[in-house]
C-alpha cells in the first residue's frame with residue numbers, strides 16, 4: 001500500500017462514515033449503540049452482522065468477518081485495497097495524487113489503451129448483432145438455433161464480426177485508436193505480404209471475455225458453419241490477456257458463487273451460457289481443459305468448493321484427473337460430474353432441462369470415487385498388476401491432501417476397494433516424494449494459539465475501547481509481557497501508532513494489518529466489548545497484574561527446564577548462574 005500516502009487513508013477513514021457507506025449496500029437497523037443487518041458474507045436468517053459507528057468498524061458474529069469501512073468495501077466488492085480506497089475516495093471527493101514510477105505508468109497506459117480498444121471493439125461487434133446489419137442476421141439466426149435468447153446475448157455482450165478485411169479497423173480508426181494500438185490489443189493481424197493490417201475476426205460470432213472487474217480482456221470468435229476449419233479463433237496473449245488467467249462469465253456469476261458456496265466449472269462458452277441462461281448462476285467456464293493455479297486462486301476468493309463438469313469423452317481423462325490434484329494441493333474441495341450419455345453441459349441442458357442438470361451436479365462424485373471408477377474401467381482390479389497401477393495412481397492423489405486424517409481415511413477406503421492391506425498402502429505412500437512432513441509442527445502451533453490468554457485479550461479490548469488509556473498502559477507494560485501470538489503484534493502496532501499519530505483510532509489500526517485473520521480478530525474483540533458498567537481503571541490494573549504474573553510464571557518454567565538441563569549436562573557454572581536468576585525472579589513475584 002506504499003503508493004498511496006497514509007494521509008489519504010486517514011482522510012478516507014475520516015470522511016466515509018461506516019454506517020452511511022454500509023447502508024448503501026445493506027439495510028441497517030439500529031440496535032442499541034450498534035446497527036445490525038443480515039450478514040452479506042454468509043447465509044443467515046437472524047442478523048449477526050454488527051456495525052459500530054463510534055469505532056467505525058463492522059463485525060459478524062456468525063462468520064467472523066470484520067474490519068473498517070475500507071475492508072468492508074474490499075470484502076463486499078471483492079476488490080483489492082487500492083481499488084477500494086479509490087472508490088471510497090471518489091465518493092468522498094478526495095483526490096488521490098498519482099505517484100507511479102515512470103516505467104509503471106508507461107505499462108499502465110499500454111494496458112489502458114488495450115482495455116479501451118477491447119471495450120470499443122466489443123461494443124462495435126455487439127451493436128452490429130443487435131441491429132442485424134452487415135450480415136448479422138445469419139448470426140442472429142445461428143444463436144437462435146442454439147437457444148440463446150436476446151437478453152442473454154445482451155448480458156454477455158455477444159456480437160458479430162462482419163465479413164470483410166477492415167470493418168473493425170475503420171471503426172477503431174474513427175475512434176482515434178492507432179493501428180499499433182489495435183495490434184497490441186490483438187484485434188488486427190499484419191499482412192503476410194505487403195504492408196498493413198486486416199481484421200482478425202471475420203464472419204464470426206463474438207464472445208467477449210471480461211475479467212472479474214468487468215473489463216474486456218479478449219475475445220473468442222466462433223465460426224457459424226459446423227465444418228469450419230477453425231471452430232474457434234481466440235485473442236492472442238496481450239498486455240491484459242494471458243491464457244488461463246481468467247474465467248469466462250465469472251464477473252456475472254461471482255455473487256451467486258459466493259452465495260451458494262460452490263462453483264460448477266465447465267469448459268466452453270456455450271457450456272457456461274446455456275445453464276446460466278436457465279437460472280443456474282454459480283457457474284464459470286475455464287476456456288481450457290484443466291484449471292490453472294491463477295484460476296483456482298480467483299475462485300478461492302469466493303468459495304473453496306468446486307464441482308468440475310467435463311464433456312463425457314474419454315480423451316485425456318486421466319491427464320485431466322491428474323490436473324485435479326492441483327486443486328487438492330490448493331486445499332479445494334473437488335467433486336466431479338460426468339453427465340449422463342456423455343453429453344456436454346450445453347446439449348445436456350437443452351435436451352433434459354435445467355432441473356435434471358442440477359440433479360446431476362448435486363450428486364457429483366468425490367474426486368476419490370470418480371478417479372477410482374475411471375481407473376477401474378481402465379485396469380483390472382482382480383490382477384496384481386492392476387492393483388499396483390490403481391494404487392499408484394490413487395496414492396499420488398491421496399498424498400496431496402494436507403490433512404493427515406483425510407489421508408488415512410482415503411488409504412483405508414482404498415485398501416477396502418482393492419482388497420489389500422492398509423499397511424502396504426501406507427508404506428507405498430511413504431515412498432512418494434514430498435509426502436507428509438511438518439504435520440506435528442502445525443498441530444503444536446495451533447494448540448499454542450488456542451490457549452487463550454484471557455487477560456491479554458481483555459486488556460487489548462479495553463485499550464481499543466478506551467483509547468485514552470493507551471499512554472498509561474504503555475507506561476506500565478512492555479511488549480515482551482505479551483505472550484499471545486494474536487495479541488502481541490496488535491499491541492505492538494498500537495504502541496507504535498500512538499507514538500507517531502495524534503489521532504489514533506481503531507479503524508486506522510485495522511488498516512495496518514493486511515491479513516484478514518488479524519482484522520477479524522480485532523473487529524471481533526471490539527464487537528463483543530462490554531465493559532460498560534465496570535470500573536475500567538480497576539479492570540486495567542487487574543489485567544496488567546495478571547499479564548505480568550503470567551510472564552513471570554512462563555519465565556520460571558523456562559528456567560526450571562534450563563536448570564534441569566544444566567544439571568543433566570553437569571554444567572556447574574551455568575547451573576549457578578541460572579539459580580541466581582531464578583531467585584531474583586522469585587523475589588519479584
Ligand SMILES: [Zn+2]
Pocket residue numbers: 039040041042049060061062063064065
Ligand atoms: Zn457473516
